[in-house]
Amino acid sequence: MAAVLSVVSSLLVGTILIVAPWTGLWESNYLLAPHPALRSFLLSAFTRGSITGLGLVNILLALHEARQRFARRAPEGEGGDRA
Numbered sequence: 001m002a003a004v005l006s007v008v009s010s011l012l013v014g015t016i017l018i019v020a021p022w023t024g025l026w027e028s029n030y031l032l033a034p035h036p037a038l039r040s041f042l043l044s045a046f047t048r049g050s051i052t053g054l055g056l057v058n059i060l061l062a063l064h065e066a067r068q069r070f071a072r073r074a075p076e077g078e079g080g081d082r083a
Helices: 002-022 036-042 045-071
Strands: none
Touching: 002 045
């Protein structure tokens, strides 16, 4: 159960990191209004692309983790030695 929650949460965080920088919520963040230099940095295509890249890495790692954890759970009778 913990493995499933770990994979699902990693996929969710990765999806949010991919989508969030390109939404209107990212641009209309009122917490950045007093900081114009930081706001311009966070709205740059470089920063948005970097955060999207981190989201892709997070999803790839979640898929790798799922493959590793669930491949171990395969029944031992499958793919084993046949007499």
